[in-house]
Amino acid sequence: MARIAIGGCQHETNVFAPYRAEYEIFSQRDEWPPLSRGQQMLNEVRGINLPVTGAIERLQALGHEIVPLLWCSATPSAHVSEEAFERISAMMLETLQDSPSIDGVLLDLHGAMVCAHVADGDGELLRRVRAVVGESIPVVACLDLHANISDQMVAEASVLETYRTYPHVDMSDTGARAADLLDLLLKKGLARFPVSATRRTDFLIPPVWGCTLVDPAKSIYQHLRRQINEEVPGISLACGFPLSDVPEAGPALVTYGFDETSVNEAADSLLAQIESRESEFDGRLYSTEEAVSEAIKLSANASRPVILADSQDNPGGGGPGDTTEILRELVLQKAQKALVGVISDPQAAQSAHEAGTGAQINISLGGKSGYPGSEPFTAEFRVLGLSSGRFSATGVMLAGADMDLGPTALLEIDGVRVVVASKAIQTLDQSMFRHLDIEPSAQEIIAVKSSVHFRDDFQDICTAVLPVISPGPVIVDLSAVPFQNPRLKHLASMA
């Protein structure tokens, strides 16, 4: 039996987003638990789809003792503030320093965290943890499929283990796999695998085309699984998150094992597989106007809804979740049985709660971030329903997580209904509509603030998905991103 310290801090940073991640955001519940420590952390993460959860369950099943440090996350946004990072880092390290005879560390990180004062937030956290525990024990980290794996992360961690699915339905499984690799190192009395190999592509993958339910990503991750064997037990592939605009943003893979030739061959084979599929990371994008008219046309002959994916204002990529251009266009083109969600606007939600169900309210909805091209939608709405915004998720990815959207309202204008919440949270679970007594599958058109994750829970109820280019900072066309980093500027211009 070994004593394993476990903690986590997840943030995906889009430097082009309008808001920073302050400490307060990490301390709040959203679709994931609030910042929590010690026994409270174990209670909060129990039974949900998070790497930390899968790791704890697996390590306990293997007979190890868990020393909980701290777990927190914040909705993707611009930089993590210096204050937030330093407070979180200090709490994590304090518990680690105060815990005697630790045999291993397992961290649940995103891998695309950029802080106001440190470009490689995850690498820095790993460096600090390593400085506390030294080189003689394993330090394993789970990373998101959208991690920007840096040389510092590879150098400080004994193993990096990435998700293999997008939508990320295997977060908990990733934690379990990381736990198995940690256990393997402990059994062999090693702090690290003898050999590792890192490879990077010389192109970027726009996240919107990286869904693993379809090719090319589906085949690439199948290929990854086939390369794993006793000689090469650890293989990670992250597709990267270009909008972090850091020097090492983009796809990278790392292989770990015992035999130099096998480890390098597995890395080369996987790299060749990705490079051969480069041109397939592409697809049709629709303007707001085209998307709405196409959806009205398609839904006329369909028994299931057409989904408009409002990718560029996806809170899961740093969008404020409050642009209203698709909503406005649906009203303009007189769409019926259309549903829009989830728009974040605490003032509008409060107005609806004050007015009450059945009331007509005149409000300026959304468009408050000041993001270019995004305007509030000023109109009269009817309040159809109200909620506290607290309910349990029902899709596979969130696996029953207790969600908190803050005070929430269902509004209606000219046959178009819209869910307005008080927090910016990606629309990835049908419960975000259903808790207000509205059935998504009974609609003709649904516009969601999500790029790909909504497919986990909505794929089976829809007839088509149209990715929409509407205002927002989660820029899909990488050639339009104002990158500051010269490498990314160059790679985006080649796309």
Ligand SMILES: [Zn+2]
């Ligand atoms: Zn991700």
